[in-house]
Amino acid sequence: MTTAKKSAPNKSATKAKKAAKPAAAAPAPVAKPAPVATPAPVAAPAPVSTTTIGLVLGALLTGGVIATALQSSVVPSSPGNGQSAATDAQIEAYIRANPELILTVVREYSINKEKESKAQAVNLVKTNDGKTVFGNPDGDITIYEFSDYNCGYCKRSFGELMELVQADGNIRVVIKEMPILSQSSYDAAMLSLAAAELGRYDEAHAALMQWPGQLDDAALDQIVADLGLDKNELQEIAASDAIQDILSQNREAAEALGVSGTPAFVIGDEFIPGAMPKDQIEALIADIRNGES
Known part of the structure; x- marks a missing residue:
């Protein structure tokens, strides 16, 4: 039996295969790190002028x-100017x-400004007393009241004020008409301010404050008749610029003082934003007379 001869390996093919083997890629060069930027110098704080x-x-x-x-x-003390x-x-x-x-200074400044504004507002209240006054016109104590004729607290305060005025004998009350509750409040204020021009304010004010119930047109007509005043004359006076100016001045003073409702009082240099019991008013008046307020 004839055996086939093994063929010798083809050296050329082997070399070709070896040549066909892909060569390993050379590693990419490592990028150099970017240089760290030098931080900008921190600007020195601007000197205080x-x-x-x-x-x-x-x-x-x-x-x-x-x-x-x-x-x-x-x-230390500095010679010369500056x-x-x-x-x-x-x-x-x-x-x-x-x-x-x-x-601390800002707080003190705010407090001082508030006191200054309050003092200016109080002075504004006192600049125009007008003719809406009752009690002792030469009294050593003046009570200013912002009032509305339909205000229940105002009616109550009126009764206590009358008791105080009569018992003391040296108190002067100035009413700052401030009709804010209704149209009838405005009409009543017009009536009382017109009556003041005729020298009848204290009577008109008392009648309006003591009227039981709502002050409608019928009530106002009745009060005018009870006082023996002429309705047409009152209406003519009430329509004048002088009366409107009084209301405008009262509103200006109320806004400056921070009055948002009635009643509100100024007694001496003290502002009381609301009804104040009679005994507290008496105590405040005593302090004012003793120089303690």
Whole structure:
């Protein structure tokens, strides 16, 4: 039996296969890290100007908070006109070391402004007494009342005020007509203000305050008749610019004082935004007379 010869491997093919084997890819070069940016220098805080320091110092001195400290070791006296740079630096350092003083001064400033506004409003109430007065016209105490003829609390306060005026004998009451509740409140105010021009205010005011029930047209006509006044004359006076000016001035004073309802009182320099019991009014009057309010 004849055996077939094994063919020898083809060296050329082997070499070709070896040549066909893909070569390994060369590793990609590692990228160099980007250089770290140098941080921008932090800007130094802007120096506080002499003007700003002066304003703050002025506020602090006005408030009386650091006056003593500045007069002693904190701020030496500065010769000549204006402050030296060293003084400004010391002031700034003191304020930065004691920032709570700024808040204290702001609070004190707000309180002082509120007191100032209140004093101006109280003076505005007192500038035009007009003819709506009852009690002792030369009394040493004046009570100002913002009032509406349809206000139940005003009616109650009127009774207590009358008792106080009669018992004391030295109290003057000025009514600031403030009709805010209804049209009949406005009509009643017109009646009383017109009566004031005829020298009959105290009578008209008492009649309107003591009227039982709502002050409608029929009630107002009855009051005019009871007082023996001429309705047409009253209406003519009520339509005048002078009467409208009184109401405008009363509204202006009420807004300045912060009056939002009736009754409201000014006694001395004290503003009372609401009804006040008779005994408390008596106590306040006693304090005013004793110089304690």
